[in-house]
Structure formats: C-alpha cells, structure tokens
Amino acid sequence: xxxxxxxxxxxxxxxxxxxxxxxxxxxxxxxxxxxxxxxxxxxxxxxxxxxxxxxxxxxxxxxxxxxxxxxxxxxxxxxxxxxxxxxxxxxxxxxxxxxxxxxxxxxxxxxxxxxxxxxxxxxxxxxxxxxxxxxxxxxxxxxxxxxxxxxxxxxxxxxxxxxxxxxxxxxxxxxxxxxxxxxxxxxxxxxxxxxxxxxxxxxxxxxxxxxxxxxxxxxxxxxxxxxxxxxxxxxxxxxxxxxxxxxxxxxxxxxxxxxxxxxxxxxxxxxxxxxxxxxxxxxxxxxxxxxxxxxxxxxxxxxxxxxxxxxxxxxxxxxxxxxxxxxxxxxxxxxxxxxxxxxxxxxxxxxxxxxxxxxxxxxxxxxxxxxxxxxxxxxxxxxxxxxxxxxxxxxxxxxxxxxxxxxxxxxxxxxxxxxxxxxxxxxxxxxxxxxxxxxxxxxxxxxxxxxxxxxxxxxxxxxxxxxxxxxxxxxxxxxxxxxxxxxxxxxxxxxxxxxxxxxxxxxxxxxxxxxxxxxxxxxxxx
Amino acid sequence: xxxxxxxxxxxxxxxxxxxxxxxxxxxxxxxxxxxxxxxxxxxxxxxxxxxxxxxxxxxxxxxxxxxxxxxxxxxxxxxxxxxxxxxxxxxxxxxxxxxxxxxxxxxxxxxxxxxxxxxxxxxxxxxxxxxxxxxxxxxxxxxxxxxxxxxxxxxxxxxxxxxxxxxxxxxxxxxxxxxxxxxxxxxxxxxxxxxxxxxxxxxxxxxxxxxxxxxxxxxxxxxxxxxxxxxxxxxxxxxxxxxxxxxxxxxxxxxxxxxxxxxxxxxxxxxxxxxxxxxxxxxxxxxxxxxxxxxxxxxxxxxxxxxxxxxxxxxxxxxxxxxxxxxxxxxxxxxxxxxxxxxxxxxxxxxxxxxxxxxxxxxxxxxxxxxxxxxxxxxxxxxxxxxxxxxxxxxxxxxxxxxxxxxxxxxxxxxxxxxxxxxxxxxxxxxxxxxxxxxxxxxxxxxxxxxxxxxxxxx
Numbered sequence: 001x002x003x004x005x006x007x008x009x010x011x012x013x014x015x016x017x018x019x020x021x022x023x024x025x026x027x028x029x030x031x032x033x034x035x036x037x038x039x040x041x042x043x044x045x046x047x048x049x050x051x052x053x054x055x056x057x058x059x060x061x062x063x064x065x066x067x068x069x070x071x072x073x074x075x076x077x078x079x080x081x082x083x084x085x086x087x088x089x090x091x092x093x094x095x096x097x098x099x100x101x102x103x104x105x106x107x108x109x110x111x112x113x114x115x116x117x118x119x120x121x122x123x124x125x126x127x128x129x130x131x132x133x134x135x136x137x138x139x140x141x142x143x144x145x146x147x148x149x150x151x152x153x154x155x156x157x158x159x160x161x162x163x164x165x166x167x168x169x170x171x172x173x174x175x176x177x178x179x180x181x182x183x184x185x186x187x188x189x190x191x192x193x194x195x196x197x198x199x200x201x202x203x204x205x206x207x208x209x210x211x212x213x214x215x216x217x218x219x220x221x222x223x224x225x226x227x228x229x230x231x232x233x234x235x236x237x238x239x240x241x242x243x244x245x246x247x248x249x250x251x252x253x254x255x256x257x258x259x260x261x262x263x264x265x266x267x268x269x270x271x272x273x274x275x276x277x278x279x280x281x282x283x284x285x286x287x288x289x290x291x292x293x294x295x296x297x298x299x300x301x302x303x304x305x306x307x308x309x310x311x312x313x314x315x316x317x318x319x320x321x322x323x324x325x326x327x328x329x330x331x332x333x334x335x336x337x338x339x340x341x342x343x344x345x346x347x348x349x350x351x352x353x354x355x356x357x358x359x360x361x362x363x364x365x366x367x368x369x370x371x372x373x374x375x376x377x378x379x380x381x382x383x384x385x386x387x388x389x390x391x392x393x394x395x396x397x398x399x400x401x402x403x404x405x406x407x408x409x410x411x412x413x414x415x416x417x418x419x420x421x422x423x424x425x426x427x428x429x430x431x432x433x434x435x436x437x438x439x440x441x442x443x444x445x446x447x448x449x450x451x452x453x454x455x456x457x458x459x460x461x462x463x464x465x466x467x468x469x470x471x472x473x474x475x476x477x478x479x480x481x482x483x484x485x486x487x488x489x490x491x492x493x494x495x496x497x498x499x500x501x502x503x504x505x506x507x508x509x510x511x512x513x514x515x516x517x518x519x520x521x522x523x524x525x526x
Numbered sequence: 527x528x529x530x531x532x533x534x535x536x537x538x539x540x541x542x543x544x545x546x547x548x549x550x551x552x553x554x555x556x557x558x559x560x561x562x563x564x565x566x567x568x569x570x571x572x573x574x575x576x577x578x579x580x581x582x583x584x585x586x587x588x589x590x591x592x593x594x595x596x597x598x599x600x601x602x603x604x605x606x607x608x609x610x611x612x613x614x615x616x617x618x619x620x621x622x623x624x625x626x627x628x629x630x631x632x633x634x635x636x637x638x639x640x641x642x643x644x645x646x647x648x649x650x651x652x653x654x655x656x657x658x659x660x661x662x663x664x665x666x667x668x669x670x671x672x673x674x675x676x677x678x679x680x681x682x683x684x685x686x687x688x689x690x691x692x693x694x695x696x697x698x699x700x701x702x703x704x705x706x707x708x709x710x711x712x713x714x715x716x717x718x719x720x721x722x723x724x725x726x727x728x729x730x731x732x733x734x735x736x737x738x739x740x741x742x743x744x745x746x747x748x749x750x751x752x753x754x755x756x757x758x759x760x761x762x763x764x765x766x767x768x769x770x771x772x773x774x775x776x777x778x779x780x781x782x783x784x785x786x787x788x789x790x791x792x793x794x795x796x797x798x799x800x801x802x803x804x805x806x807x808x809x810x811x812x813x814x815x816x817x818x819x820x821x822x823x824x825x826x827x828x829x830x831x832x833x834x835x836x837x838x839x840x841x842x843x844x845x846x847x848x849x850x851x852x853x854x855x856x857x858x859x860x861x862x863x864x865x866x867x868x869x870x871x872x873x874x875x876x877x878x879x880x881x882x883x884x885x886x887x888x889x890x891x892x893x894x895x896x897x898x899x900x901x902x903x904x905x906x907x908x909x910x911x912x913x914x915x916x917x918x919x920x921x922x923x924x925x926x927x928x929x930x931x932x933x934x935x936x937x938x939x940x941x942x943x944x945x946x947x948x949x950x951x952x953x954x955x956x957x958x959x960x961x962x963x964x965x966x967x968x969x970x971x972x973x974x975x976x977x978x979x980x981x982x983x984x985x
Binding site: 461 | 571574576604627909911917984
C-alpha cells in the first residue's frame with residue numbers, strides 16, 4: 001500500500017507569510033517572546049439512524065498572536081485574517097501588553113526561541129517526525145509535517161459515506177437476528193462518521209512550521225429501551241482507521257442483549273481485569289492529570305510534591321507514559337487519536353515517562369509551566385480550539401505493556417470481573433482520589449467469561465474509586481500489547497482508542513486512551 | 527465590529543438562498559463573540575496573571591433544507607460559511623451534500639411573530655465595557671486573595687464574554703439578541719502535619735457560571751472555597767450502605783436537565799426513552815411532588831430567549847405538575863413529524879421549591895449525608911441513573927449530634943428510584959452552565975437543596 005502524507009493546504013500559503021510579518025510587532029518590548037499559532041479545523045460529520053440521515057460541514061479557523069513578557073502569557077486571537085486587519089490587530093495588542101504593569105514581587109522568567117539545531121539535538125524524536133525535517137533547516141525554512149494515510153479520507157462523497165452508514169445499520173439489524181436479539185427490541189441505532197482536516201501553523205523567530213492531520217472516527221450506538229452499547233473506531237490517517245469487523249458488531253448486540261437482563265452489582269471490593277480503554281482512563285486520571293505542569297505550578301497537584309520527595313506511588317507494574325508521537329500502534333498502520341507532530345505552542349512531540357515503576361518523574365509542561373517549575377518543556381501545550389486558552393494537556397496516556405496474555409490474566413484472577421467499556425473518569429490531583437467509570441462488567445468464573453453482565457448498584461454505570469497509590473499498588477499483572485498470543489510483541493506502542501479529555505469540567509480536547517490489559521486486585525467498585 | 531475581509535454580506539446570502547429553486551427553507555445564525563479571560567496564580571507569593579487573553583470572532587452558520595424527489599422527504603445540511611471565501615462554491619457544495627440526506631419533511635412557521643416578549647439576557651455593564659468589568663472583577667479577586675485565611679490560594683480563572691446573535695429565517699424573520707456569560711473558578715489548598723509528621727494537604731476547587739454580574743458573588747465564592755479546603759483534611763471514607771442524601775442546586779440542575787430529554791418529542795419520534803403526558807415522572811412518588819416549568823423569561827437565565835431557533839415565541843411552559851407529566855416539549859420540526867402543536871423548547875428549568883429549610887433537611891433522618899462536591903457526576907439521560915466519586919461530603923449524625931466530613935467512595939443513584947421520597951428545600955436559587963459544544967446554556971431556578979432517599983454509597 002502506497003503511503004501518502006497530508007499536505008499543507010495551498011490556500012494558507014499567503015496567510016503564513018502575512019502572519020510571519022507580524023512577528024517584529026510581537027517582540028517590540030524588552031524580553032518579549034513573540035509567537036503565532038494558526039489553526040483551521042474543517043470537519044464533516046455524517047450520520048444515519050433508523051429515521052434519517054444528516055450532514056454537518058463545519059470549519060473553525062483563527063490566529064492567536066502571543067507575547068510572553070517574562071511574567072504573563074498574553075494572547076490576542078481573531079478569525080479576521082486579512083493582512084491589514086491582522087497588522088492593526090497586532091499593533092493594538094502590542095500596545096495593550098506594553099501598557100500592562102509587571103506584577104509586584106514576581107520573578108521575571110524570560111524565554112528565548114529555540115533554534116532547529118537545538119530542537120533536533122536536545123530531543124529523542126521519533127523517526128517519523130525526524131524524516132520530515134529537511135537537512136540544514138533554519139529559521140527561514142518552512143517545515144511541514146503531514147500525517148500518513150493509506151485511503152484518502154476526502155475521496156468519499158456525501159452519498160457514498162451515507163450509503164456506507166446505512167449499510168452498517170443494515171448489518172447491525174442482520175447481526176441482531178443472528179445473535180438472537182429480536183429486531184423490535186432494537187429501538188435505536190445510529191452510525192456517525194466524521195472526518196476533520198486539521199491544519200496548523202506555528203511561527204516564532206526561529207521556527208516556521210506547519211502540520212496537517214486527518215482525523216477520522218466512526219461511532220455506532222445500539223439501544224434497547226434505556227440500555228445502550230457503542231463501538232467507537234478512529235485515529236489519525238485515512239479510511240483504513242474505520243474497518244468494522246463482524247465480531248465487533250456481534251459483540252455490540254450480544255452485550256445489549258445481556259444488559260437487558262443484567263444484575264446490579266453489590267458495592268464492594270473485587271478483583272477486576274481492566275481492558276485497554278479503561279486502563280487508558282485509569283492512567284489518564286491517576287498520573288496523567290496530576291502530572292500536568294500547569295496544575296503543579298498552580299500548587300494544585302500532589303504529584304509535584306511526591307516527585308520532589310521521591311515517595312513511591314505505585315508498584316513495579318505502575319509505569320505510565322504520555323506520548324503524542326504514536327504514528328502507528330498495535331499493528332495498525334495509523335496514528336493514535338491524541339498524536340501530533342508539534343503542540344499548539346510549537347514544541348515537537350516526544351514520548352515521556354510520567355511514572356516509572358511507581359516513582360514520579362518531572363511533569364508534562366506547556367511554555368509557562370515549564371518556566372515556572374524549572375523543568376523541561378514537553379509538547380503538551382494544547383487548547384480546545386484557537387479561541388480558547390492554552391493549558392498543559394495530555395495526548396495519548398497509557399500503561400507500559402507487560403508480558404501476559406489475556407488468557408493468563410483471566411486464569412490468574414480466577415474469579416472476578418472484566419471491564420471493557422468506559423464511562424468517563426475524573427481526576428483529583430491534590431487529594432489523590434480517582435474515579436474511573438465503567439458501563440458494565442462481565443463476570444469471570446474459574447478464569448472463563450460467563451456472559452453474565454452487571455450494572456452499577458442503581459442500574460447505571462459502575463465507578464472504580466480509591467486512593468490513587470492504593471489502586472496503583474493493586475496492579476497484579478499487565479498484558480502484552482497483543483494480548484491474544486504469547487509471541488513477542490512486534491509493535492512499539494499499544495492501541496490507543498479515540499477519546500476526549502476535559503480539564504476538570506471544561507476545555508475539551510482530543511486524547512488517546514489505551515494500553516495493555518491490567519489485572520487489579522481488590523479494588524472498590526460501586 | 528467591522529469586518530474587512532468580506533466577499534459577501536448576509537443579504538447576499540439570503541438573496542442567493544431565496545434564488546435557488548432546490549432550497550425549501552433556511553435558518554441563518556450569525557454570532558459575534560468578544561471574550562476576555564485571565565488565569566491567576568501565585569508565583570513566589572505574588573499574585574500574577576499567568577495568562578491574559580482577548581478573543582474576537584464571528585461565525586455564520588446556515589441550516590439549509592432542500593427538496594427531494596421522494597414525497598414527504600427533504601434533505602438538510604448544517605454548514606459554517608465564510609464571508610472571506612466566495613459564496614457560490616460554499617453554497618453549491620452544501621446543497622449538493624444536503625440533497626444526499628433524507629429526512630421527513632417539515633417547514634418553518636408561516637407567520638412571523640409581531641410582538642416579542644422582553645427578556646433580560648445580557649448584563650448591560652458587560653455589554654458596554656467588558657474591559658472595565660474585567661478590571662473591576664480582577665481587583666475584587668485580588669482583594670479576596672489578599673484576605674488572611676488559614677488556607678493557601680492556589681489559582682483562579684475569570685472568563686467574560688458577550689455573544690451578539692442574529693437569527694434570520696427563510697420566512698422573513700430577523701431577530702437580534704445578546705447574551706453575557708461569566709465563568710469564575712477559585713482553588714484553595716490546606717496543609718497541616720499529619721500523624722506521620724509529614725505535611726498533608728488537599729484542596730477545594732469551586733466553579734460558577736452566571737449571566738449577570740449580580741449572580742456572581744466573587745467574595746462568597748472565594749470564602750466558601752477556602753472554608754471547604756480547610757475541612758478537606760478532616761475526612762474519613764463513608765461507610766458502605768444506603769443513605770438519605772442531600773444534593774445541592776448544581777447537582778439538581780444536572781439531574782433535571784437530563785430528565786428533560788425524556789419529556790421531549792425528539793425522544794418520542796426517535797424511539798428513545800420517553801415519558802408521555804399523563805404518566806408520573808417519578809413512579810409511586812411519596813415525597814414533595816415535582817412541578818417543572820421551562821421558563822425562557824427568567825431574568826438573566828442561561829437559556830433566556832424570546833424566540834426559538836424556528837422563530838416561535840417562547841413563554842413559560844409547564845411540563846410536569848405535581849409529579850404528573852402534563853406536556854411534551856416540541857419544536858416545529860417534531861410538531862410537524864408527530865402532528866402535534868409546537869411548544870416552548872427553550873428556557874431555564876424551574877422547579878417549584880418545597881417547604882423545608884436546609885436545616886430541616888439535615889435533620890430528616892438519624893443519619894443524613896450531604897454531598898458538598900462530587901468529583902465527576904455522570905448522568906445517563908436515557909436511564910436516569912447517575913454516579914460519582916464523593917470529593918467532599920458531610921455526615922449529619924442526628925443521634926450523636928455530630929457532623930463529620932467524608933471523602934472518597936462513590937454514590938450511585940437513579941432519578942426514578944431516589945427521587946421517590948425526595949424532599950425539596952424552600953429556598954430557590956439560580957444556576958447557569960455553558961459548554962462549548964452547545965450553542966445555548968442550561969439554566970436552573972429551583973430549590974437550593976434536595977434530600978434524596980435510599981441512595982447507594984460505597985466507601
């Protein structure tokens with residue numbers, strides 16, 4: 001299969017030039033570090049259900065002009081992109097910053113732009129990223145990073161895409177009959193496919209770079225009364241990310257049928273195997289959020305104190321990574337959902353260990369949190385969209401793989417539950433609590449799945465809760481990346497599902513969510 | 527604000543849509559947003575602004591309805607349009623895509639309302655001088671931070687925005703409105719030596735949305751945050767069991783909002799969970815009977831509006847009367863689909879208050895658990911179930927006459943089961959919430975507390 005890369009959109013070339021010319025205005029003060037971020041997300045969403053089909057065609061684009069004066073990061077964002085308007089916008093912005101008095105008693109922490117040679121020399125960059133940086137790149141060289149894809153996602157027409165979704169609905173109905181699920185009990189089915197072409201540009205005095213990501217996702221939802229199952233596929237690449245396997249449709253319906261007669265879990269402590277998406281949520285909520293540098297800089301994370309004191313917060317199995325540079329995973333040719341080449345403050349993507357066998361490492365950062373904490377920059381400066389502020393955010397967060405197969409984990413647990421279907425989660429960086437939502441559990445007896453499903457004590461989701469170090473000390477074993485075989489893993493990175501993340505209760509961003517299976521002993525479920 | 531990059535105007539767009547024979551109807555919305563945002567924190571003991579942002583944006587969106595060769599069906603698309611780009615290719619591609627979709631046909635109202643109700647949606651102080659309001663609130667926050675407390679200030683955020691909105695319909699309606707939005711949060715931490723001699727610490731984060739400055743008591747927000755942070759270390763885990771549980775207005779707003787979908791004609795049409803008029807909202811209820819009204823006229827409510835997106839006048843509309851569902855919220859689309867009369871679909875959820883004071887609620891049972899904050903409340907609108915970790919709670923032991931603080935474990939509930947014997951407080955409060963994925967906000971005006979019964983808690 002021929003490998004292609006998403007190109008820089010030709011219609012943005014003039015804008016790129018005019019943005020670059022604004023930079024002197026943004027560095028017109030003592031120790032000002034100026035930079036510019038531009039983003040355009042063009043998305044099409046197609047959906048079909050039992051009654052109708054629909055299309056939504058949305059574009060969001062805007063430029064963020066940035067001045068960091070050693071104390072405060074000032075941003076002025078606009079979607080008015082005509083050169084003269086941008087210039088006058090930049091001028092008035094610089095005047096606003098110049099008129100701002102520095103905070104009394106605060107320490108000044110100036111920042112200097114990093115050259116390409118420093119960027120490449122100081123980081124252990126993924127080959128996929130390195131090979132797109134031309135030799136001899138200088139401040140004047142436009143560098144473009146494009147995501148790899150096999151099947152061009154823009155090629156399909158609206159008619160073809162909607163036909164594909166209707167065909168999926170027909171397949172679900174046919175599979176329901178095969179799975180012994182009466183069609184009249186299948187009260188709602190929806191299939192939704194989305195494609196987004198995400199173009200971004202970052203410019204400072206040492207860098208002029210762009211990236212193009214193709215984000216593709218498919219969601220299938222089946223309902224019977226108030227019971228619901230769903231399947232979500234997606235990644236960065238082409239339509240190769242969306243292949244639905246027959247057994248996935250069958251599982252969707254077998255589970256829906258099981259939920260109709262699911263029992264309610266008695267709250268308590270249980271051994272449980274978490275599937276990959278749930279281990280991703282666990283990693284994300286445990287020492288993902290609390291390892292966000294801005295949360296640490298605000299004095300709102302215990303992880304910062306524990307990192308400095310060296311206190312262990314998990315056992316030998318507890319290794320958590322954050323990695324925006326996953327360009328293929330678990331044998332799949334496409335990039336993980338939370339990946340990119342550079343973050344929204346222009347820092348190149350790189351793997352980072354957040355928790356190393358129970359010991360906390362320095363946190364993820366964005367520009368200002370890196371300066372305030374005095375720790376290295378990482379590529380975690382992200383924003384909900386160009387109009388929103390930048391925070392330290394996670395990309396793909398997951399546990400490192402182990403050496404067990406799923407069958408081995410089941411045998412080892414013997415009796416308990418397996419949890420494969422996520423239902424959200426929540427962090428508690430300072431209090432070190434954790435919440436991981438589970439849609440339903442399946443019972444395991446004598447190392448075998450029994451098909452009996454359990455809902456929460458009130459008939460809804462189940463929550464895993466606890467003190468985060470206790471939960472991380474309860475990890476008994478981890479699976480390999482390919483948990484179906486005992487052969488050595490050939491992939492470097494585990495599968496990361498298409499997920500999302502809020503910072504507390506707002507600022508939604510995309511995040512990958514995956515990892516190996518985990519066997520947890522005696523965790524609180526209720 | 528004048529836009530310089532403009533290939534076409536709204537009038538050009540409307541004329542072009544009217545000219546195209548395949549177009550049956552359209553809804554155009556234009557929104558100008560002006561945002562000011564500041565993030566505050568301490569740096570070496572000094573209060574600093576970590577980020578200071580200003581955003582100006584304009585968006586034009588169109589929903590275009592096109593005819594299809596099939597009787598009783600039509601195509602639709604929802605599309606963002608750019609004045610900086612030529613109009614014709616944008617419309618051509620939108621109409622071509624819309625023709626591939628397939629909906630039951632419906633139409634916008636034939637008549638345009640003549641007199642609209644007057645509603646209060648934007649705080650005049652913000653509409654006139656957003657920068658001045660930002661300066662004033664920054665000063666008040668600075669003073670709140672400077673106040674001596676046993677806790678330590680960690681951070682705060684302050685977001686202000688003005689949303690100027692225009693609605694243009696193919697039936698000739700043009701309507702302009704404006705809304706102000708305020709988001710504020712504060713976080714305080716508390717540290718003291720633990721039994722092991724090491725410093726122990728925890729925090730409390732408080733967030734609040736509002737439409738009017740009068741609904742954002744900054745000093746109260748900071749005081750409450752600090753007070754709760756101070757209790758964050760005096761905690762133990764709850765004991766597993768079933769409790770009468772007091773939840774506050776923020777939780778009630780989320781729970782009632784999720785129930786609203788089951789009272790909508792959209793759910794009826796799509797075969798989703800639906801409670802029809804005549805049914806009890808909470809089966810076999812024995813507590814305070816619930817009366818729920820959708821009120822689009824509530825001054826400075828999060829979803830206060832004179833008109834719906836389909837151009838129909840919005841007036842207060844009772845959905846549930848003393849626990850009996852009396853109506854279904856139906857927009858023009860679903861009214862046409864289901865041969866029903868369109869109703870009010872916008873507005874804050876107004877819940878009639880009960881008769882008991884907060885203090886009386888805390889004394890209604892030998893042991894009453896009050897949730898001060900959930901970690902992350904997840905509500906399933908289809909099943910009406912909800913669950914969350916308990917971030918901070920207090921247990922009123924009325925036999926021992928003690929109050930203890932709790933943290934950890936989780937609570938699982940069900941609207942239909944745990945509201946069965948619910949008692950509502952007698953003091954109504956206003957709440958607002960906005961999220962980036964919804965064009966309108968969620969508003970609530972109702973009891974500040976409710977006591978739910980027999981709720982499952984695991985510790």
